[in-house]
Amino acid sequence: MKTPIPDYLNEVLDSLRADTSGNTAQYIPELAQANPDLFALSVTTATGSTYSAGDHLTEFSIQSISKPFAYAAAIMDRGLERVLQSVGVEASGEAFNELSLEDGTHRPKNPMINAGAITTHGLLVSQTASAESRVSRVLELFSHLAGRELRIDEKVYASEIQTADHNLATAHMLRSYGIIDADAHEVVSGYTRQCSILVTVEDLSLMSATLANGGIQPRTRERVLTEDVARQVMSVMAVAGMYDGAGDWLTRVGIPAKSGVAGGLVGVLPDQVGIGAFSPRLDAHGNSQRSGRVFERLSTDMGLHLFAPSSGQLDVVDVRQEATHEVFTLQGNVQFMAAAELLDLMAASTSRTAVLLDISRVYSFTSVARRMALEGLRRLRLDSRRVILNDPLQVLANPDLGDGSYPESPADEHHEV
Ligand code: GLU
Numbered sequence: 407m408k409t410p411i412p413d414y415l416n417e418v419l420d421s422l423r424a425d426t427s428g429n430t431a432q433y434i435p436e437l438a439q440a441n442p443d444l445f446a447l448s449v450t451t452a453t454g455s456t457y458s459a460g461d462h463l464t465e466f467s468i469q470s471i472s473k474p475f476a477y478a479a480a481i482m483d484r485g486l487e488r489v490l491q492s493v494g495v496e497a498s499g500e501a502f503n504e505l506s507l508e509d510g511t512h513r514p515k516n517p518m519i520n521a522g523a524i525t526t527h528g529l530l531v532s533q534t535a536s537a538e539s540r541v542s543r544v545l546e547l548f549s550h551l552a553g554r555e556l557r558i559d560e561k562v563y564a565s566e567i568q569t570a571d572h573n574l575a576t577a578h579m580l581r582s583y584g585i586i587d588a589d590a591h592e593v594v595s596g597y598t599r600q601c602s603i604l605v606t607v608e609d610l611s612l613m614s615a616t617l618a619n620g621g622i623q624p625r626t627r628e629r630v631l632t633e634d635v636a637r638q639v640m641s642v643m644a645v646a647g648m649y650d651g652a653g654d655w656l657t658r659v660g661i662p663a664k665s666g667v668a669g670g671l672v673g674v675l676p677d678q679v680g681i682g683a684f685s686p687r688l689d690a691h692g693n694s695q696r697s698g699r700v701f702e703r704l705s706t707d708m709g710l711h712l713f714a715p716s717s718g719q720l721d722v723v724d725v726r727q728e729a730t731h732e733v734f735t736l737q738g739n740v741q742f743m744a745a746a747e748l749l750d751l752m753a754a755s756t757s758r759t760a761v762l763l764d765i766s767r768v769y770s771f772t773s774v775a776r777r778m779a780l781e782g783l784r785r786l787r788l789d790s791r792r793v794i795l796n797d798p799l800q801v802l803a804n805p806d807l808g809d810g811s812y813p814e815s816p817a818d819e820h821h822e823v
Contacts, residue, residue: 415459428687436565450615454624469666610682660711671697745775760792
């Protein structure tokens, strides 16, 4: 049997090929000349399976899609607090190249607009870092995220830097407000190199699947980002990834995303997928016209909206009284909600028998759900009940009840009989 997913992705591309509206980015000569008919799509699951369609081996410059990933690097290098001092996390509601500075502090409103991204680039590595080391830092991080060695397209760089007056003006303004310390030309040059890194849609889908997977690259299994950094980046993409169209995008499509003027579009759904699409013609906001429509279709057809209530029951909580035990059962991927339900059932219990918590069909606990379940057992034991844990897969790993003691295991119980 062959998986039908690539056929479906091809069908999505075919259904949108006729849309030739919009134009390639005109303000960067090298991008203006791109073949406007290229069209590609790639989806990588958080477990590392990639499905692609169309021109998925074609490389193009990452452009603004570099911004969320460079933001991740800056947070890891300098700490979130330091980064927040210089760049905010609010929607700007304005175009990508507006200054959009916050009243009073003069911080750029977010790291997704050019002013915020130029500032972010200047924060990379350390306060005294060289211009080259900032560029190497992003190139190396992006390569780890994509799982292969990426390179810079010097032709795109040379073409964009010649017409970079707007970004240079932005950098000079930022420096005049004390938001960037480094030389304005050096920072814009480094930022433009960052934008000229070449990627394919598969690279993009793997980079965002790493975010979806909480920072672990799903193919190489390398932890590239911490969970906190991945969460911060996805949140900012949801707030500001689509510039002045961010609210419309989040409500209608519901996939936190970031576009680039070369025609790329990256999207992420936590715990599920990373998506990369590419089509060089842009709409009035500077976002890829057909890539946007691809995302709309994926969102509708596959229920990939961030706020779509999941129809399948992810976890099951149950309680039943048997002759010698009261059995609490959990199943699935246990998060806060199921753990809260378990604690409610435990609190409502009037039985005096031993307690058996059966988690033999649980795949995973979030760390908070784990703590909640163990605390429930601890409290039941304080009520003088024997507590037994059936965890053959050891999903709770070290089930310390918080006071250095452990629940009994069903095997201990068997020996006693
Ligand atoms: N390098 C481009 C610029 O700074 C990126 C813009 C974009 O991709 O939206 O103008």
